[in-house]
Amino acid sequence: MPDILDLARTQVLERGEGLSEAGVREVLSLPDERLPEALELAHQVRMRWCGPEVEVEGIVSLKTGGCPEDCHFCSQSGVFASPVRAVWLDIPALVEAAKQTAATGATEFCIVAAVRGPDERLMRQLREGIAAIRAEVDINIAASLGMLTQAQVDELVELGVHRYNHNLETARSYFPQVVTTHTWEERWQTLRMVRDAGMEVCCGGILGLGESLAQRAEFAAQLAELDPHEVPLNFLNPRPGTPLADRPTMDAKDALRAIAAFRLALPRTILRFAGGREITLGDLGTRDGLLGGINAVIVGNYLTTLGRPAGADLALLSELKMPVKALSATL
Numbered sequence: 001m002p003d004i005l006d007l008a009r010t011q012v013l014e015r016g017e018g019l020s021e022a023g024v025r026e027v028l029s030l031p032d033e034r035l036p037e038a039l040e041l042a043h044q045v046r047m048r049w050c051g052p053e054v055e056v057e058g059i060v061s062l063k064t065g066g067c068p069e070d071c072h073f074c075s076q077s078g079v080f081a082s083p084v085r086a087v088w089l090d091i092p093a094l095v096e097a098a099k100q101t102a103a104t105g106a107t108e109f110c111i112v113a114a115v116r117g118p119d120e121r122l123m124r125q126l127r128e129g130i131a132a133i134r135a136e137v138d139i140n141i142a143a144s145l146g147m148l149t150q151a152q153v154d155e156l157v158e159l160g161v162h163r164y165n166h167n168l169e170t171a172r173s174y175f176p177q178v179v180t181t182h183t184w185e186e187r188w189q190t191l192r193m194v195r196d197a198g199m200e201v202c203c204g205g206i207l208g209l210g211e212s213l214a215q216r217a218e219f220a221a222q223l224a225e226l227d228p229h230e231v232p233l234n235f236l237n238p239r240p241g242t243p244l245a246d247r248p249t250m251d252a253k254d255a256l257r258a259i260a261a262f263r264l265a266l267p268r269t270i271l272r273f274a275g276g277r278e279i280t281l282g283d284l285g286t287r288d289g290l291l292g293g294i295n296a297v298i299v300g301n302y303l304t305t306l307g308r309p310a311g312a313d314l315a316l317l318s319e320l321k322m323p324v325k326a327l328s329a330t331l
């Protein structure tokens, strides 16, 4: 049998075809001494099929906390005794956040709400918020509002939301261990509607929830089947009060192996560093990830925890000679 990285060099780097589930599993199982080689190959794949640009995105939470769902990793669930309580952001604050995001050079501004799916109040806030942002800020608007109906998908398209984020979170076979109030298939259905409506699909998940390496590979294969425009990769940052509060954070080398493996499964997607990277990888890991297949970052704060300051990320990108993707290139 050919060595998995040799196979990836021909199949992924030269032909742009992602690794199969079995191939991803092999990369996830590589010994530590082969990790630098895997990361280097993932970086070459990213440079060849995506280019050097890095997409920078800001996110803001329109409604934080008090969600009726029970995703075991999430401090915004109202089901657990976690300290995040339901809070709504007002429109001026939303516009200000969009302005600050644009000032960092980011091209994407994602409006997020901790809900099962939007109700009429949320849709109204969103309509008003998007109109107010458009009047003052030049930036792409993305949204992440949970599961949608077809009518809501259609309305988001009309509002000019060009990308929708909805994470599958983990492998289909592991999802019932993590969420009991809705199914993986319900999430999949929203993603299909979003894609069929012509919006860009942003779909990723969280690694380190207790899934096996085989399930991590299964998840990569399921994402490859969906073929999203962008995949945010989170690493579990165990939050107090949630059922996963005592789970250890993922081993940094496992996290880097996963970054390389997901890039080799998804050669053309935007692979974004999302939450939990500081606690899992630290500063050095951020650099390793950016040189190991990652090509998008979130600037500033995440939804419920503090991220690295925007300036630190932007300085690192400039040091690595990775240009920030310009807005005009995305329109």
Ligand code: SF4
Pocket: 067, 068, 069, 070, 071, 074, 075, 076, 077, 078, 113, 114, 115, 116, 146
């Ligand atoms: S992940 Fe989303 S749906 Fe699940 S509890 Fe958190 S906010 Fe609610």
